[in-house]
Amino acid sequence: MARQNWVLIAVIVLVGLIPASGSRFYVFLATDILIFGLFAVSLNLLLGYTGLVSFGQAAFFGIGAYTCALLKKKAGITFALAFPAAGLLGAAAALIIGMFCVRLTKIYFAMLTLAFSQIIWAIAFKWNSLTGGDNGIIGINFPQYLDSKTRYFYFTLTIVTLSLFILRKIVNSPFGRILTTIRENPERTEFIGINVKLYQLLAFIIAGFFSAVAGAIFGVFNHSVFPDILFWSASAEVLIMTLLGGMYSFFGPVVGAAVLLYLRMQVASYTEYWPLILGTMLALLLFFFPGGIVGFIQARTPKTANSK
Amino acid sequence: MILQVENVQKSFDGFIAVKDVSFSVAKGELCSIIGPNGAGKTTIFNLITGHLPLDKGRVIFNGIDITRRPAHKICRLGLGRSFQRINIFPKLTVFENVQAAVLTHRGQSLNFFTSVQSLFRRETEELLAMVGLQDQRQAVSGSLSYGFQKQLELGIALACEPAMLLLDEPTAGMSARETNATIELIASIARDRDLTLLFTEHDMAVVFSIAERILVLHQGQLIAGGSPDEVRANPVVQDIYFGKARCS
Amino acid sequence: MFATGTSPCASRKGATAREGFVLMSLPDPSFLIIQALNGLTNAMFLFLIASGLSIIFGVLGVLNFAHGSLYMLGAYLTHQCVSFFVDVPGYFWWAVILASLAVALLGGVIERLFLRRLYHREELYQLLFTYALVLILSDLAKLIWGTDQFSVSRPAILKGAVEIFGQYFPKYNVVIIFLGPCIAFLFWFIMLRTRWGRMIRAAALDRETLGALGVNVNLLFTVVFVSGSWLAGLGGALVSPVSAIVPGMDVEIIINAFIVVVIGGLGSFWGTFLGALIVGQVYSLGILVLPRLSMVFIYVLMVLVLIIRPWGLLGRSLQR
Numbered sequence: 001m002a003r004q005n006w007v008l009i010a011v012i013v014l015v016g017l018i019p020a021s022g023s024r025f026y027v028f029l030a031t032d033i034l035i036f037g038l039f040a041v042s043l044n045l046l047l048g049y050t051g052l053v054s055f056g057q058a059a060f061f062g063i064g065a066y067t068c069a070l071l072k073k074k075a076g077i078t079f080a081l082a083f084p085a086a087g088l089l090g091a092a093a094a095l096i097i098g099m100f101c102v103r104l105t106k107i108y109f110a111m112l113t114l115a116f117s118q119i120i121w122a123i124a125f126k127w128n129s130l131t132g133g134d135n136g137i138i139g140i141n142f143p144q145y146l147d148s149k150t151r152y153f154y155f156t157l158t159i160v161t162l163s164l165f166i167l168r169k170i171v172n173s174p175f176g177r178i179l180t181t182i183r184e185n186p187e188r189t190e191f192i193g194i195n196v197k198l199y200q201l202l203a204f205i206i207a208g209f210f211s212a213v214a215g216a217i218f219g220v221f222n223h224s225v226f227p228d229i230l231f232w233s234a235s236a237e238v239l240i241m242t243l244l245g246g247m248y249s250f251f252g253p254v255v256g257a258a259v260l261l262y263l264r265m266q267v268a269s270y271t272e273y274w275p276l277i278l279g280t281m282l283a284l285l286l287f288f289f290p291g292g293i294v295g296f297i298q299a300r301t302p303k304t305a306n307s308k
Numbered sequence: 309m310i311l312q313v314e315n316v317q318k319s320f321d322g323f324i325a326v327k328d329v330s331f332s333v334a335k336g337e338l339c340s341i342i343g344p345n346g347a348g349k350t351t352i353f354n355l356i357t358g359h360l361p362l363d364k365g366r367v368i369f370n371g372i373d374i375t376r377r378p379a380h381k382i383c384r385l386g387l388g389r390s391f392q393r394i395n396i397f398p399k400l401t402v403f404e405n406v407q408a409a410v411l412t413h414r415g416q417s418l419n420f421f422t423s424v425q426s427l428f429r430r431e432t433e434e435l436l437a438m439v440g441l442q443d444q445r446q447a448v449s450g451s452l453s454y455g456f457q458k459q460l461e462l463g464i465a466l467a468c469e470p471a472m473l474l475l476d477e478p479t480a481g482m483s484a485r486e487t488n489a490t491i492e493l494i495a496s497i498a499r500d501r502d503l504t505l506l507f508t509e510h511d512m513a514v515v516f517s518i519a520e521r522i523l524v525l526h527q528g529q530l531i532a533g534g535s536p537d538e539v540r541a542n543p544v545v546q547d548i549y550f551g552k553a554r555c556s
Numbered sequence: 557m558f559a560t561g562t563s564p565c566a567s568r569k570g571a572t573a574r575e576g577f578v579l580m581s582l583p584d585p586s587f588l589i590i591q592a593l594n595g596l597t598n599a600m601f602l603f604l605i606a607s608g609l610s611i612i613f614g615v616l617g618v619l620n621f622a623h624g625s626l627y628m629l630g631a632y633l634t635h636q637c638v639s640f641f642v643d644v645p646g647y648f649w650w651a652v653i654l655a656s657l658a659v660a661l662l663g664g665v666i667e668r669l670f671l672r673r674l675y676h677r678e679e680l681y682q683l684l685f686t687y688a689l690v691l692i693l694s695d696l697a698k699l700i701w702g703t704d705q706f707s708v709s710r711p712a713i714l715k716g717a718v719e720i721f722g723q724y725f726p727k728y729n730v731v732i733i734f735l736g737p738c739i740a741f742l743f744w745f746i747m748l749r750t751r752w753g754r755m756i757r758a759a760a761l762d763r764e765t766l767g768a769l770g771v772n773v774n775l776l777f778t779v780v781f782v783s784g785s786w787l788a789g790l791g792g793a794l795v796s797p798v799s800a801i802v803p804g805m806d807v808e809i810i811i812n813a814f815i816v817v818v819i820g821g822l823g824s825f826w827g828t829f830l831g832a833l834i835v836g837q838v839y840s841l842g843i844l845v846l847p848r849l850s851m852v853f854i855y856v857l858m859v860l861v862l863i864i865r866p867w868g869l870l871g872r873s874l875q876r
Contacts, residue, residue, distance in 0.1 A: 053680050100863050107619055107679055111818055112862045118811070119855040126848050174411045174419040174427060181408045184397035191357065191395075192409040192468055193383040194417060232811070236687050243684065273699065279691030286685050287673065 012161055019150045029265055031153045033258045034160040035218045040241040040253030041167055042210035047239070048247035049171055050203045051183030052102075055110040055235050056117025057211055059097070060090045062230035064212030065219035066124060069137045072220075074130075079143035083216050090212020091205050093120075098204035102197045105186075114232055121230035136226035140219060156217050163210050168250055170206065179203055240282055246292030255293050310335045310472055310504050311387075316355055316365035325351045327528040329365075333472070333521075338498060338505045340515045343525035349508040350392060352525070353474050357389050358382045370471065388470030390461045392477040392508075398450030402441055405449050405460055407432045409467030432467075438497065439463040455486050459493075466497065473498075475507035479514065487511055491518060516540065586721035591840050593720070597729040599836025600736030601795050605809060606816035607743065607828045608787030614760040614823025615780045618671065618682045622689035624810030625697075626785050630659045630792025631801045632697055635706045638796075648711035648797075656789035663785020667778050690806060698803055706801040728797055735794070740829055747825065756780060760823055815858045821871020830870055 018030045039061055046052040064086040071082035097116045104112055124131045131137065146152045170176050178199055181189045186196050219225040228234065237260075245256025260278075267274050289296045311333040318326040326348045333339050341349050354360040356367050358379035366375050374382050383389075397405050410428045411417055436442045439459045444452060449460055458478065465473055478494060479487040491514050498505050509515045515522060515536075522539045524532040532542045539545055609623045637651035644650060666689065674682045709715075710728045717724040747753035758766050759776055767773045791809075799805070812835060817823075820831025835854060842850035861868060 047680070053683070055683075100859075104862065104866050107683075107822075108862065108866045110679075110683070111619075111814070112859065112866075114814075115818070115855055115858045115862060119852060119859060122852040122855055126852060169421050172423055172425070173421055174416045174424045176420075177404065177408055177424045178412065178417045180400060180404075181397045184399055185395065187359075188391075188395045188397065188464070189408075190379045191359075191383055191389060192464060193380050193412050195378070195380045199417075233807070236684075239680075239684065240687075243680075273695045275691040276695035276699075279688040279695070282684060282688035282691070283670070286681050286688070287670075290677070290681065 012157070016154070016157060019153060024149065027149050027153050029262065031149075031156050031221055033254075033261050034156050035214050035221065036238065036241060036257040036261060037254035038160045038163050038217075039211055039214040040238050040245070040257045041164060041250070042207045042214065043238050044242045044247055044250075044253045045167065045171065045179070045203055045207045045210075047242055048249075048252075049176065049183060050179045050200060051186075052200060052203070053106070053110040053239075054101075054113045054204075054207070055232065055239070056097075056113035056115070057207070057238055058230050058232070058234035059113075059117035059120045060094055060208040060211035061215035061218070061234070061238075062117075062120060062124065062225075062227075063093050064090045064215030065225045065229060066131060066137070066215075067212070068216035069140045069219045069225045070130070073137060073140055079146075079220070083213075086216035087209050087213040090215070091209035093212075094205045094208020095201070098201045098208070102200040102204065114235070117230060117235060118232060121227055121232070124230055125227040131227070134227065136224055137219075138224040140223050140225070142220060142223075152221060156221070159213065159217060163213060164254075167206075167210065171250060175199070175202075240278070242292075244281075244285055244292055246294035246296075246298075248291065249294040249298065252292050252294040259293065309333065310337075310370055311356070311506070312366075312368040313352075313356065314366040314368070316352070316367065317363045318351055318355055318360065319363060325528050326355065326362075329525075329528070329530050331523055331530060331533060333504060333506055335471075335504055336502055338495070338518060338520045339507075339523065340519035340521070341506065341508045341523045341525055342512070342515055343508075347525040348528040349525055350476055351528075353389060353476050353508070356382075357387065357474060383468060383470075386469070386471040387474070388465040388468045388472070389474040390465045390476060390478060392480055394454070394457045394461065396449050396457060396460055396464065398448075400449060401445065402436065402447050402449050402452070402456075402460055403432060403445040406435050406463045406467050409464045410435065413468045435463050435467050438466065439493065454481055455490075458482065458490065462494070466501075470503070472504040472506065475505065477508055477510060479509065479511060487514060586723050588841075588844070589721055590723045590725055591844065592837065593725055593729065593733070595836040595840030596833075597732050597798075597836075598839060599832040600732050601791055602812060602816050602836055603736055603829055603832035604739065604787050604791035604794070606813040606820075606832055607740075607825065608784035608791075609813050610817045610820070610823055610825065610828045611756070611787075612781055612784040613817065615756055616671075616675075616777055617679075618686065619679075619814075619822075620784070621683065621686040621810060622666070622693065623686075623784070623788050623813060624806040624808070625690050625693035626659050626663060626788035627792040627795075627809050628697060628801075628806035629662065629693065630655050630789035631796045631799075631805065632701055632706070632792075633658050633789075634793040634796045635701075635708050635801055638708050646711070648708070651708075652790070652793040655793045656786055659789025659792070660782050660786035663788075664778060664782045666785075667781035671781070672774075672777070690810075694803060694806055697806075703803055708796040708801070710797040726798070732794065732798075744825065752776075752779070812854075815854055817868070818858050819861050819869060821868025824868055824871040827868050827870030831868070 015030060019027050039057075043054060043057045046054045067089045068079075068082045068086040071077040071085055072079055077085075097113070101109055101112045101116070125133060127133065142148070142152055146155050171179070178189065178194055181192070182194070182196055182199060190196050215229070218229070241256040241260050242253040243256065244260055245254065246252030263277075264274055267277055285292070291299060309332045313332065314330050316326060316329045317324070329352060341352065343349055351360065355362045358374065358377055358381070362375065366373060368374065369382070369385060369387050372385060374385065374387070397408065400408070407428060410431050411424070414428060416422075416427065433442065433445070436445055439462050441456065441459055441463060444456055449457065452460065462478065475494065479490050482490060494505070495518050497503065519536060521534065522536055523530060524539060524545050532539055532545045534542075605623065605627050609620060612618060612620050612623070633655035634651045637654050638647060641647035641650055670685065671682065674685055710726075714728040714731055717726050718730060747757060755766065755771055755776055759773065763773060816831035816835050817828055818831070819834060820827030820829070834857070838854050838857065839850060842853055846853065865871075
């Protein structure tokens with residue numbers, strides 16, 4: 001337990017040293033990985049911990065990005081307020097959408113999350129006067145006090161570290177344990193006295209909140225927001241990240257995000273057929289490494305005590 | 309009376325699975341429901357514990373009408389149950405299985421920030437010892453033998469400290485020796501904890517040796533009830549139940 | 557930014573073009589009829605494709621994202637065959653048959669070699685495998701046929717139009733409108749009146765028992781997946797004369813096919829028919845009323861059905 005925490009602190013320090021390398025490319029990539037790492041971990045609270053396949057998590061990521069962008073650009077609200085508001089609106093949306101979704105199970109849950117996210121995509125896509133429709137919202141500037149890629153990177157690192165710390169606390173808490181019992185056997189969980197739907201809803205809200213936080217960081221980082229980030233293929237992509245890293249480990253999804261984004265960056269420079277590579281990778285993963293990268297490594301290393 | 313079941317009825321697609329069943333169980337009693345396969349025993353359990361909505365009738369537990377309450381609330385009132393088929397959390401360890409039930413019972417399930425790892429360790433260990441699983445505590449429960457999984461099932465049910473426990477075929481699939489050991493265990497726990505038991509069981513020897521009262525269910529209807537001797541002597545029971553059992 | 561970020565574009569262009577056209581001629585009642593007939597044509601295409609999706613879900617329990625990709629391949633292959641056979645009389649129909657059979661064969665290969673190994677895994681793995689196929693097949697199509705837009709000309713005998721209340725309606729669409737119910741009837745007949753149909757219906761309800769009764773469930777699954785794929789390929793082949801063959805048509809159709817089967821009821825045959833009719837009309841008539849919102853409306857409809865009747869309008873309620 002203690003040793004793992006030292007490793008984590010070392011990793012955070014190492015990541016914090018990336019700007020010292022002087023490479024704008026790595027600072028950019030690291031920021032991207034941190035954002036999608038948080039997004040994937042928040043999705044995994046549903047997928048790996050609660051056993052809910054959300055096929056519409058991009059909705060909350062997008063809501064976060066649009067809320068922050070619109071508040072900043074259209075309402076002239078300062079980033080310091082717009083940013084937390086984005087997270088809260090994500091949580092509120094997750095409350096409303098989740099109330100309907102948790103009533104369904106398995107594939108029907110996945111379909112309903114997909115359908116809701118498509119509604120939000122269609123709204124963002126068609127409501128030109130508010131969201132700019134297809135043209136999106138552009139020209140979202142960094143706030144003055146974060147006015148460089150490096151500063152914004154440190155901001156992202158701080159927020160993501162803090163969020164992951166909270167999420168890790170949650171999955172290791174009694175509440176987190178109950179989520180895993182729901183994943184394992186919702187019926188039995190009901191009979192130890194748990195209101196399963198309520199706990200699923202709470203997990204959905206927490207996941208929605210942190211997805212929206214990740215989205216808010218993302219929009220400002222790119223200085224723009226487009227409806228594409230809400231489309232169902234975006235939800236599929238974050239599912240792939242989670243599975244690639246390993247859905248039965250807390251940091252697996254971060255590893256998945258890192259590997260996927262790094263590869264895409266590399267591949268993009270010499271071929272446009274990234275989907276072909278991603279698809280092949282995904283298929284290989286599903287057949288040969290169902291536990292993802294972290295699951296694969298864990299299975300091959302002797303267990304150290306029983307630390308999680 | 310700790311449990312009163314009044315005129316309960318349930319049908320599936322027009323087939324009446326439970327028809328106008330009424331009975332009650334006194335506090336501290338060891339009561340058994342018997343009947344051939346498909347008589348509606350499990351359905352009655354599912355109706356009492358809120359697993360299925362009932363069509364007609366009332367269920368009263370400890371003076372509280374629990375007829376339309378959701379399953380988790382009924383469990384919190386102190387009415388626990390185990391299942392006929394194995395119903396555990398297979399990827400969690402034995403310890404984690406029981407601990408989840410303990411922490412729920414102690415009102416800690418909405419605690420978001422305490423580490424769960426050593427929470428209620430003593431209470432959980434005690435329960436594991438009680439059901440004879442102290443040496444398996446770190447084993448992944450899904451990999452346990454069938455008998456151990458049945459014991460774990462019992463441990464989870466006991467963790468909620470129920471006043472009354474419904475056991476659905478607690479010895480299903482066990483060898484004769486395992487069956488006897490399990491029944492001994494259940495009876496001794498019930499005595500120690502002043503637990504009211506209502507159980508279904510296919511092994512008639514077991515039923516007639518430990519049950520204080522026996523209810524006989526046939527085609528969804530209660531056809532007899534009373535002490536083991538009364539039930540044994542009942543001609544109707546002899547005819548439809550034992551007669552049939554002997555034939556098959 | 558995203559891998560398949562180009563996909564919404566396909567639906568985008570179509571929608572705006574239709575909106576502009578529609579708004580000019582709104583008051584004419586005969587136009588409404590033509591628009592309804594257009595909706596009916598689209599509904600028949602949707603039905604062909606969605607019924608394949610639905611039967612695969614009903615029997616195999618797999619929600620096949622790659623179904624739209626098979627449809628797309630059906631269209632591309634028809635284009636390819638047509639350019640091979642231009643000199644043969646009735647070449648269009650030969651192309652349709654060949655292309656749809658090739659797609660069915662591909663479906664068989666997918667099921668036998670890959671999907672089969674995932675049946676015992678969680679649904680998520682099957683779902684994501686079919687998504688992997690979407691990514692792979694869309695890029696393979698780009699590698700083979702490039703990103704240019706293709707079109708196939710209608711067969712000679714169906715080139716003209718018929719006059720309906722002073723409006724012109726393409727003959728080809730008339731044929732499609734009649735073909736839809738024919739195929740529906742054929743399928744209904746197979747499902748209800750043949751041994752295979754009975755086994756397929758039984759497999760949808762209880763696959764273990766069927767296996768225990770000595771039915772070769774493995775073969776049955778392959779047959780179902782192949783016929784479902786054939787329907788997707790046939791849909792793609794028949795749509796090629798009336799719709800542009802472009803990258804992105806796979807993603808566009810799969811979402812609409814999902815909506816159809818969800819509204820009608822996953823695994824329900826007549827539900828799929830009803831769902832296709834509803835979605836077809838909402839797209840073609842909804843655009844007249846609320847051009848901006850018709851797309852939102854269709855998703856709202858899907859959400860409402862999932863909330864109120866998760867098993868769909870005509871689906872079978874799951875035991876609760």
